[in-house]
Amino acid sequence: MQILFWDIDGTLIRSGGAGKAAMEYALTAEFGIPFLHDTVPYAGRTDYIISHDLLQVHGIDPTAENIQRLNRTYLSRLPQELHLRGGEIMPGVVPTIEQAKNSSRITNALLTGNVKEGAKIKLSYFQLWDHFAFGGFADGCITRPEVAQNALRVAQSFFQETIDPQSCWVIGDTPDDVLCARAIGAKAVAVGTGWHSKEQLLATEPDAFVPDFTQARDLLKRWKLL
Ligand SMILES: [Mg+2]
Structure with missing residues (x-):
């Protein structure tokens, strides 16, 4: 998985x-x-x-x-x-999530600095909340690495088995997302749809960088997920 x-x-x-x-x-x-x-x-x-x-x-x-x-x-x-x-869903996000959802090998989850209630309000507004099986949220956490550790614990309790961190992909738009992936030994995918430049994100040495998710199928294939 x-x-x-x-x-x-x-x-x-x-x-x-x-x-x-x-x-x-x-x-x-x-x-x-x-x-x-x-x-x-x-x-x-x-x-x-x-x-x-x-x-x-x-x-x-x-x-x-x-x-x-x-x-x-x-x-x-x-x-x-x-x-x-208003706001917006980022380009290519919905097809990527749906592609991932259609694969029996992939589970979509959340790892966010939002508290759970805030995450639910935001994603429900965009009708995305139900796409995610579980998540690591910021309730009771001070730093992003703590959230990542929490997310891994939640995944283990969801699947009722030990999760290999190398099978976890943390996808985010900031250097903090890459750093929190490293804190649990997970892979990191940096995406250029936030406020950080490609150079700033590449400096954190993610496993992959994508400008956005418009090439959903190609991306998942390239990461050997499909
Ligand atoms: Mg972010």
């Missing part, structure tokens, strides 16, 4: 800034301060670290309780922001 672990933002979809807008809304709604400092990076990071840094840079103590408050309001605002901003 080969497992494709898909990242969400910048890889499967682009939310048109909905996630960021919902987080900024939550900061103002919960703590009564305007969003001022657009200095916190989002791409490739977990919701926990984004929330922590966002609170800190705005002078709010990033306690577990404050992070939870911020996240609760973020999640309740997220559906509205998705509807307002």
Whole structure:
């Protein structure tokens, strides 16, 4: 069995800034301060670290309780922001997932810095949520490598057997996706549909780089998955 672990933002979809807008809304709604400092990076990071840094840079103590408050309001605002901003599914994603799904040797799963509820809201909006058998999410995780370790544990409990990390493919749009693949000994596929350049992604030495997923069948064949 080969497992494709898909990242969400910048890889499967682009939310048109909905996630960021919902987080900024939550900061103002919960703590009564305007969003001022657009200095916190989002791409490739977990919701926990984004929330922590966002609170800190705005002078709010990033306690577990404050992070939870911020996240609760973020999640309740997220559906509205998705509807307002539209967003898009990345080119070639649907045919690639369907090709993979049709192979008895491949399972589609998620590996994301989103908490599970946020991932579900985003992917349900694009009608993609049901395509994935299981996932590693950021709930209870601080770093992406922790999410990857969690994803591997979930895969093992899903299949009720030990999973060879070399049969896992982590697909993502940031250097953090490649690094978290390495943290569990998985293969890494970098995709150029996010904000990082091809050069930045190649510098992390992924097993494969693709500009996007428009050549679904060719790609899966090249990776010896079909
Ligand atoms: Mg991403």
